[in-house]
Amino acid sequence: MLLPAYNGGHRLAWRVGEYLGAVRRGRFSRCAACGRWGPNLYRRWVIRPELERRSGVSPRAAEAWALKESGDCVHCGAKLRARRIAEVILRLYPVGDPPRPAPSIRRWVESAEARALLVAEVNEVEGLHRQLLRLPSFRPSEFRDDAPPGEVVDGVRCEHLERLTYESESFDLLITSETLEHVPDLSAALAEILRVLRPGGRHFFTAPILPGVSQTFPRAVLRGDGTIEHLAPPVSHPGGDWGYPVFTELGEDFPAILRLAGFEVETAFGPLREDDVCQVYCCRKPADGPRST
Incomplete structure (x- = not known):
């Protein structure tokens, strides 16, 4: 009996602290996802010390990264990155x-x-996803390493950005968030996204590009036997x-890489x-470019 009460008390204290932090910092806004006004809850702990150490970011950049991964709308839970995509x-x-x-x-x-x-979404963007589900032609999917692309598992379609199963020129808009850095073959993923977009179609996404990383570089490769080098x-x-x-x-040269992949690029x-x-x-497939095959 005491442990649930103790844990519940800690959760309440954390939530009160998050609200007080929003008041002190003036973190209030109208959410672009749900449209309601309220505080944006900051959680510094979402960027764990081990991640901060391994990534080599400064304390100030780590705080900004934490805001990107929290800043939750108190009503719908949309993080800052979801609200900005919205x-x-x-x-x-x-x-x-x-x-x-x-x-x-x-x-x-x-x-x-x-x-x-x-509209397609590869991997759920919390807060934004719930609103987009109301579109009749919305096509959400999730990556699963235990299911082939295109398979439906528990009612959810599985897709892999390197091997999308959609037909060419299927979508006006494709949305991802904090996903491209986890794809083993980035070039293949960008080519697939370009393929499934209609001429003039767009890919909106966020990615962890941190100050001080000037050039994009491979951190790991996936071997043919499934192991990671x-x-x-x-x-x-x-x-x-x-x-x-x-x-x-991903480094600060990433927009140039996106242009080389065939996109027109705007950074919001x-x-x-x-x-x-x-x-x-904001990556746009040129309206007058070569058609996908």
Whole structure:
């Protein structure tokens, strides 16, 4: 009887501290995902000391990384990175006559313009996912290493960014968040994303590009027998020494890599700074480029 009460008391104390922190720092905003006004709850502990040590980030950059991975909307749970992706969607896909940004994704999905779009998501973006489920043509999927791409497990479609099973030119918009660094073959993933987008279609995503990493480099490679060869000290998310392995350390040159892959690139909420590492990358497939085969 005492242990549940003790744990419950600690959870309550943590939550009160998160609310007080939002008040002290003035972290209040209208959530672009759900549209409601309220505090954004910061959790410094989401960036664990081992992850911080292995990644080699400064304390200030680690705090910014923690804000990116928390800053939760108290109503819908959307993290800062999800809310920023939502803001980009609202800006680049206006609705109405004359066209203007909807006040939230919750309202946006009700519009005829949004409901005419074919939208895919690879790996759930918390907070944003729940609102997008209301789109009739929304196609969410999750990566599972124990299921082949295209298989449905427990009602959820499985996809791998290196080997998407969708037909070419299937989507107007594809969304990922904190995923590309975990793909063994980044070039193959970018080529697949480009393939499944319609001409003029977009890929919106966030990725852990940290100040001080000037050039993208491979941290590990996947061997043919399924084992991982580490080319640099191993890093996994979210624990540092446990979780999903990082295959590619993305550097500040990453936008140039995206352009070489065939995308037109815009960086929202930039530039990358030590106190703000939550940029949204907006990659557009050229409308007049070669058609996918």
